[in-house]
Amino acid sequence: MAALALGCVLAVAPAHAQENIPLDRAPDNGENLASLQHGARLFVNYCLSCHSANLMRYSRLQDLGITQKQIEDNLLFTTDKVGNTMTIAMRPDDAKTWFGVTPPDLSVIARSRSRDWLYTYLRSFYRDDSRPTGWNNLVFDNVSMPHVLWQLQGIRTAKFEDTVDERTGEKVHRFAGYQQVVPGQLSRVDYDADVADLVAYLGWMSEPTQKTRRQLGVWVLLFLGVLSFFAWRLNAAYWKDIK
Incomplete structure:
Protein backbone atom coordinates (compact mmCIF):
# COMPACT_ATOMS: atom_id res chain seq x y z
CA MET A 1 0.00 0.00 0.00
CA ALA A 2 1.55 3.25 -1.08
CA ALA A 3 1.99 5.92 1.56
CA LEU A 4 -0.15 9.00 1.05
CA ALA A 5 1.77 12.24 0.97
CA LEU A 6 0.84 15.86 1.45
CA GLY A 7 -1.10 17.41 -1.41
CA CYS A 8 0.91 19.01 -4.15
CA VAL A 9 0.12 21.27 -7.05
CA LEU A 10 2.72 21.54 -9.79
CA ALA A 11 0.99 24.61 -11.12
CA VAL A 12 1.55 25.68 -14.69
CA ALA A 13 1.32 29.44 -14.95
CA PRO A 14 3.97 31.01 -17.17
CA ALA A 15 3.31 34.45 -15.69
CA HIS A 16 4.98 33.36 -12.44
CA ALA A 17 7.85 31.38 -13.94
CA GLN A 18 11.32 32.78 -13.42
CA GLU A 19 12.82 32.75 -16.90
CA ASN A 20 16.21 34.13 -15.81
CA ILE A 21 17.06 31.25 -13.47
CA PRO A 22 19.65 28.94 -15.07
CA LEU A 23 18.55 25.31 -15.19
CA ASP A 24 20.72 22.49 -13.88
CA ARG A 25 21.39 19.57 -16.16
CA ALA A 26 19.33 16.54 -15.11
CA PRO A 27 21.34 13.29 -14.87
CA ASP A 28 20.53 10.91 -17.70
CA ASN A 29 19.11 7.91 -15.84
CA GLY A 30 16.68 6.89 -18.56
CA GLU A 31 18.45 3.56 -19.16
CA ASN A 32 18.94 2.73 -15.47
CA LEU A 33 16.16 0.36 -14.37
CA ALA A 34 16.98 0.69 -10.67
CA SER A 35 16.72 4.47 -10.96
CA LEU A 36 13.42 4.27 -12.86
CA GLN A 37 11.98 1.81 -10.33
CA HIS A 38 12.92 4.07 -7.45
CA GLY A 39 11.50 7.06 -9.31
CA ALA A 40 8.21 5.20 -9.80
CA ARG A 41 7.96 4.58 -6.05
CA LEU A 42 8.68 8.23 -5.31
CA PHE A 43 6.06 9.31 -7.82
CA VAL A 44 3.35 7.10 -6.33
CA ASN A 45 4.19 8.01 -2.74
CA TYR A 46 4.71 11.75 -3.10
CA CYS A 47 2.91 12.96 -6.24
CA LEU A 48 -0.01 10.66 -6.99
CA SER A 49 -2.10 11.84 -4.05
CA CYS A 50 -2.84 15.08 -5.96
CA HIS A 51 -1.50 14.67 -9.49
CA SER A 52 -2.98 12.15 -11.88
CA ALA A 53 -1.23 10.37 -14.74
CA ASN A 54 -4.24 9.42 -16.80
CA LEU A 55 -2.20 8.18 -19.77
CA MET A 56 -0.29 5.63 -17.68
CA ARG A 57 -1.53 2.28 -16.35
CA TYR A 58 -0.03 0.64 -13.29
CA SER A 59 0.49 -2.51 -15.34
CA ARG A 60 2.91 -0.62 -17.59
CA LEU A 61 5.35 -0.48 -14.68
CA GLN A 62 6.13 -4.11 -15.45
CA ASP A 63 8.20 -2.74 -18.34
CA LEU A 64 10.56 -1.43 -15.66
CA GLY A 65 11.06 -4.88 -14.17
CA ILE A 66 8.51 -4.42 -11.39
CA THR A 67 6.40 -7.55 -11.01
CA GLN A 68 2.63 -7.48 -10.76
CA LYS A 69 2.80 -8.64 -7.14
CA GLN A 70 5.25 -5.85 -6.28
CA ILE A 71 2.90 -3.35 -7.90
CA GLU A 72 -0.07 -4.70 -5.95
CA ASP A 73 1.80 -4.82 -2.64
CA ASN A 74 3.72 -1.55 -2.82
CA LEU A 75 2.33 0.82 -5.45
CA LEU A 76 -1.45 0.45 -5.42
CA PHE A 77 -3.94 2.28 -3.29
CA THR A 78 -6.76 0.33 -1.70
CA THR A 79 -9.36 0.72 -4.46
CA ASP A 80 -6.98 0.53 -7.44
CA LYS A 81 -6.27 -2.43 -9.70
CA VAL A 82 -3.20 -3.19 -11.78
CA GLY A 83 -5.03 -2.50 -15.03
CA ASN A 84 -6.26 0.93 -13.91
CA THR A 85 -4.82 4.22 -15.02
CA MET A 86 -3.11 6.42 -12.43
CA THR A 87 -6.07 8.57 -11.42
CA ILE A 88 -6.65 10.38 -8.15
CA ALA A 89 -9.63 10.58 -5.80
CA MET A 90 -9.36 14.33 -5.18
CA ARG A 91 -11.94 16.33 -7.08
CA PRO A 92 -10.71 19.24 -9.24
CA ASP A 93 -13.08 21.67 -7.52
CA ASP A 94 -11.70 20.74 -4.09
CA ALA A 95 -8.12 21.12 -5.30
CA LYS A 96 -8.86 24.57 -6.70
CA THR A 97 -10.44 25.60 -3.40
CA TRP A 98 -7.48 24.34 -1.35
CA PHE A 99 -4.60 25.41 -3.58
CA GLY A 100 -6.10 28.01 -5.90
CA VAL A 101 -5.39 25.91 -8.99
CA THR A 102 -6.25 22.43 -10.25
CA PRO A 103 -3.22 20.08 -10.19
CA PRO A 104 -2.23 19.26 -13.78
CA ASP A 105 -1.94 15.74 -15.06
CA LEU A 106 1.71 14.66 -15.10
CA SER A 107 1.59 12.07 -17.87
CA VAL A 108 3.67 14.18 -20.26
CA ILE A 109 5.00 16.88 -17.93
CA ALA A 110 8.61 15.94 -18.75
CA ARG A 111 7.97 16.65 -22.42
CA SER A 112 6.09 19.91 -21.85
CA ARG A 113 8.45 21.32 -19.21
CA SER A 114 11.72 19.42 -19.92
CA ARG A 115 13.67 17.21 -17.54
CA ASP A 116 16.15 19.96 -16.73
CA TRP A 117 13.33 22.26 -15.63
CA LEU A 118 11.78 19.58 -13.39
CA TYR A 119 15.16 18.65 -11.90
CA THR A 120 15.93 22.28 -11.03
CA TYR A 121 12.39 23.03 -9.86
CA LEU A 122 12.20 20.13 -7.39
CA ARG A 123 15.51 21.24 -5.84
CA SER A 124 14.60 24.95 -5.56
CA PHE A 125 11.97 25.08 -2.82
CA TYR A 126 12.49 27.31 0.20
CA ARG A 127 10.49 28.34 3.24
CA ASP A 128 8.38 31.47 2.72
CA ASP A 129 5.85 32.31 5.44
CA SER A 130 4.18 34.90 3.21
CA ARG A 131 2.83 32.14 0.97
CA PRO A 132 -0.41 30.24 1.79
CA THR A 133 1.43 26.90 1.80
CA GLY A 134 4.47 28.28 3.59
CA TRP A 135 6.70 27.46 0.62
CA ASN A 136 8.01 29.20 -2.45
CA ASN A 137 10.22 28.20 -5.34
CA LEU A 138 13.15 29.95 -6.97
CA VAL A 139 12.29 28.63 -10.43
CA PHE A 140 8.53 29.15 -10.10
CA ASP A 141 7.85 32.25 -8.05
CA ASN A 142 4.64 32.20 -5.96
CA VAL A 143 4.02 28.57 -6.84
CA SER A 144 0.90 26.95 -5.38
CA MET A 145 2.58 23.61 -4.76
CA PRO A 146 3.89 22.93 -1.25
CA HIS A 147 7.25 21.25 -0.87
CA VAL A 148 6.13 17.62 -0.58
CA LEU A 149 9.72 16.36 -0.36
CA TRP A 150 10.66 18.65 2.54
CA GLN A 151 11.17 15.77 4.96
CA LEU A 152 13.83 14.39 2.63
CA GLN A 153 15.51 17.70 1.86
CA GLY A 154 14.83 19.49 5.13
CA ILE A 155 13.75 23.11 5.63
CA ARG A 156 15.77 25.96 4.21
CA THR A 157 15.29 29.63 3.53
CA ALA A 158 16.46 31.70 0.58
CA LYS A 159 18.71 34.73 0.92
CA PHE A 160 18.23 37.69 -1.41
CA GLU A 161 20.23 40.86 -1.74
CA ASP A 162 19.61 44.20 -3.41
CA THR A 163 22.33 45.28 -5.79
CA VAL A 164 22.71 47.94 -8.44
CA ASP A 165 23.14 46.91 -12.06
CA GLU A 166 26.37 48.49 -13.28
CA ARG A 167 25.08 48.91 -16.82
CA THR A 168 21.62 50.35 -16.16
CA GLY A 169 22.01 51.70 -12.64
CA GLU A 170 18.75 50.03 -11.65
CA LYS A 171 18.19 48.30 -8.33
CA VAL A 172 18.09 44.52 -8.71
CA HIS A 173 16.76 41.95 -6.22
CA ARG A 174 18.95 38.88 -6.63
CA PHE A 175 19.13 35.42 -5.14
CA ALA A 176 22.17 35.01 -2.87
CA GLY A 177 21.91 31.38 -1.77
CA TYR A 178 20.06 29.05 0.59
CA GLN A 179 20.37 28.67 4.34
CA GLN A 180 19.59 25.26 5.86
CA VAL A 181 17.30 25.67 8.87
CA VAL A 182 16.32 22.07 9.61
CA PRO A 183 18.31 19.13 8.19
CA GLY A 184 16.46 16.58 6.11
CA GLN A 185 16.48 12.81 6.20
CA LEU A 186 18.87 12.79 3.25
CA SER A 187 22.13 14.53 2.54
CA ARG A 188 22.20 17.05 -0.29
CA VAL A 189 23.84 14.50 -2.62
CA ASP A 190 21.31 11.78 -1.78
CA TYR A 191 18.38 14.17 -2.14
CA ASP A 192 19.61 15.28 -5.57
CA ALA A 193 19.92 11.59 -6.51
CA ASP A 194 16.32 10.94 -5.45
CA VAL A 195 15.10 13.90 -7.50
CA ALA A 196 17.10 12.63 -10.47
CA ASP A 197 15.36 9.25 -10.14
CA LEU A 198 11.94 10.90 -9.94
CA VAL A 199 12.65 13.05 -12.99
CA ALA A 200 13.96 10.01 -14.87
CA TYR A 201 10.69 8.21 -14.19
CA LEU A 202 8.64 11.25 -15.28
CA GLY A 203 10.67 11.27 -18.48
CA TRP A 204 10.05 7.57 -19.05
CA MET A 205 6.34 7.95 -18.27
CA SER A 206 6.00 10.69 -20.87
CA GLU A 207 7.05 8.21 -23.56
CA PRO A 208 7.45 4.59 -22.36
Missing part, protein backbone atom coordinates in the same frame (compact mmCIF):
# COMPACT_ATOMS: atom_id res chain seq x y z
CA THR A 209 8.15 3.38 -25.91
CA GLN A 210 10.97 5.85 -26.53
CA LYS A 211 13.68 3.18 -26.38
CA THR A 212 11.77 0.92 -28.77
CA ARG A 213 11.10 3.86 -31.09
CA ARG A 214 14.79 4.71 -31.25
CA GLN A 215 15.76 1.11 -31.91
CA LEU A 216 13.19 0.83 -34.70
CA GLY A 217 14.44 4.13 -36.11
CA VAL A 218 17.97 2.73 -36.41
CA TRP A 219 16.73 -0.37 -38.24
CA VAL A 220 14.53 1.72 -40.54
CA LEU A 221 17.50 3.94 -41.46
CA LEU A 222 19.66 0.88 -42.12
CA PHE A 223 16.93 -0.63 -44.31
CA LEU A 224 16.55 2.61 -46.27
CA GLY A 225 20.31 2.77 -46.71
CA VAL A 226 20.47 -0.75 -48.14
CA LEU A 227 17.40 -0.12 -50.29
CA SER A 228 18.94 3.09 -51.63
CA PHE A 229 22.13 1.22 -52.56
CA PHE A 230 20.24 -1.42 -54.55
CA ALA A 231 18.04 1.24 -56.17
CA TRP A 232 21.17 3.15 -57.21
CA ARG A 233 22.79 0.04 -58.72
CA LEU A 234 19.53 -0.96 -60.44
CA ASN A 235 19.21 2.53 -61.92
CA ALA A 236 22.83 2.38 -63.16
CA ALA A 237 22.27 -1.05 -64.75
CA TYR A 238 19.04 0.10 -66.44
CA TRP A 239 20.57 3.20 -68.04
CA LYS A 240 24.04 1.92 -68.90
CA ASP A 241 23.14 0.87 -72.49
CA ILE A 242 20.92 3.88 -73.20
CA LYS A 243 22.60 6.90 -74.76
